[in-house]
Amino acid sequence: MDFLDVSTILQVSALFNLMAALAWLVLAQSFRIAPRASRLMAAVHLTRLLTQGCTECMAGWPALLRDSLTEFGLLGCLALLLLAVRRMLRSRQRAHDVAWVSGLGALGIAVGLSQPATVIAALSSTAAATVLAALATREVVRCAGSELSRTVGALTTLPFIAMVLMGLAHGAELLTDPGWAARSMASTSPSAARASLWLLITVSTTLSLIALMIWRVVTRIQHLTYRDPLTGALNRRAFEQALESAQAQLQRGHGFALAMIDIDHFKRINDQHGHQAGDAALQHCVRIWQANLREVDRLGRLGGEEFCALLPLAPGSDLSSAAAVAERLRTGLAAQPLRWRGLTMPLSASFGVALPVVGDAQGEIGLVRADAELYRAKTEGRNRVCVATPLGGTP
Numbered sequence: 001m002d003f004l005d006v007s008t009i010l011q012v013s014a015l016f017n018l019m020a021a022l023a024w025l026v027l028a029q030s031f032r033i034a035p036r037a038s039r040l041m042a043a044v045h046l047t048r049l050l051t052q053g054c055t056e057c058m059a060g061w062p063a064l065l066r067d068s069l070t071e072f073g074l075l076g077c078l079a080l081l082l083l084a085v086r087r088m089l090r091s092r093q094r095a096h097d098v099a100w101v102s103g104l105g106a107l108g109i110a111v112g113l114s115q116p117a118t119v120i121a122a123l124s125s126t127a128a129a130t131v132l133a134a135l136a137t138r139e140v141v142r143c144a145g146s147e148l149s150r151t152v153g154a155l156t157t158l159p160f161i162a163m164v165l166m167g168l169a170h171g172a173e174l175l176t177d178p179g180w181a182a183r184s185m186a187s188t189s190p191s192a193a194r195a196s197l198w199l200l201i202t203v204s205t206t207l208s209l210i211a212l213m214i215w216r217v218v219t220r221i222q223h224l225t226y227r228d229p230l231t232g233a234l235n236r237r238a239f240e241q242a243l244e245s246a247q248a249q250l251q252r253g254h255g256f257a258l259a260m261i262d263i264d265h266f267k268r269i270n271d272q273h274g275h276q277a278g279d280a281a282l283q284h285c286v287r288i289w290q291a292n293l294r295e296v297d298r299l300g301r302l303g304g305e306e307f308c309a310l311l312p313l314a315p316g317s318d319l320s321s322a323a324a325v326a327e328r329l330r331t332g333l334a335a336q337p338l339r340w341r342g343l344t345m346p347l348s349a350s351f352g353v354a355l356p357v358v359g360d361a362q363g364e365i366g367l368v369r370a371d372a373e374l375y376r377a378k379t380e381g382r383n384r385v386c387v388a389t390p391l392g393g394t395p
């Protein structure tokens with residue numbers, strides 16, 4: 001079958017690698033999307049292009065040179081790929097782990113090729129490539145579910161798992177049939193099945209990493225749209241949207257409470273230590289409050305040093321449970337002063353807690369009532385939680 005002709009497969013592969021390298025370079029240079037990771041990916045494809053290319057180009061080359069290119073090229077590709085994945089995921093994978101594995105693999109290849117023991121070279125490159133693919137798999141799995149969505153995580157993991165399995169299978173093949181490496185060295189091209197498999201893995205790895213980049217760009221845009229850039233809390237618009245949908249849920253019996261929060265004497269921090277200290281204080285407060293809130297709670301920055309927490313109430317719980325959450329936020333902040341440039345600044349905040357009103361589509365009445373309690377907390381001496389009397393009921 002013409003389609004399975006090795007030379008055609010290798011030419012398709014070369015063309016794909018060339019196009020992919022160009023696409024990554026455009027992402028890096030023109031769109032400035034993860035430029036370092038994109039440049040590394042371009043390098044992966046160019047290395048692949050150089051080492052695999054088309055069989056005709058390498059047919060006349062000395063076997064040793066051809067084999068060195070193939071083995072070192074494969075190792076280089078995987079090392080660059082792992083470095084790119086590491087950058088894309090901003091993972092904690094240490095770069096010198098990559099250097100160690102690649103260095104040992106390269107040493108094994110050099111030793112193997114310097115003697116008539118090609119199996120050592122093939123085994124070294126296969127072992128190092130398998131470990132590098134396993135490290136990449138581990139990184140993606142580690143990020144799936146936290147920094148990565150599960151679907152994108154699964155999609156990105158598959159080609160790396162395939163690489164690990166291929167590496168293991170090839171290693172077993174080399175160990176059980178040591179003559180394989182010598183035969184492969186004598187032949188100028190891989191088998192059609194092997195070339196197709198590599199093409200498939202190259203294409204799926206590229207597509208899954210492009211999906212990962214798109215996912216990252218989309219999440220970044222969402223973050224910029226919905227989050228306050230300084231503190232990472234929801235911005236006013238996003239908080240108002242969350243409040244509106246919580247009000248809609250209220251009709252169906254899903255209760256919630258609002259805790260209006262204002263940092264005490266915040267102006268003094270700005271006046272005494274400058275705006276940067278004020279910014280650090282805002283970030284410090286949000287960090288502490290987010291750590292003390294559940295995932296379902298929403299913390300929004302309404303402006304300046306004023307925040308509001310939207311606290312969904314479990315069935316059967318009432319205003320007192322929301323007051324307990326506000327109290328936890330208050331004590332959490334009071335217990336952890338801000339340490340900034342060698343200074344220790346005690347911080348506190350005042351809280352006003354109120355329940356929303358059914359039928360108030362925008363949630364404005366609840367906000368006004370929580371704000372009134374916040375005002376009371378300020379006038380009663382600050383660093384306290386004041387709770388509104390439920391409308392038409394006892395406190």
Ligand SMILES: Nc1nc2c(ncn2[C@@H]2O[C@H](COP(=O)(O)OP(=O)(O)OP(=O)(O)O)[C@@H](O)[C@H]2O)c(=O)[nH]1
Nearest residue numbers: 262263264265266267268270275276278279304305
């Ligand atoms: N550093 C910094 N300061 C901000 C930001 N937004 C608002 N501010 C400052 O926050 C201060 C708010 O001061 P006030 O409204 O007087 O409140 P306060 O000093 O906290 O006093 P009380 O609320 O009565 O305890 C003002 O000085 C604003 O300039 C910001 O993003 N960064």
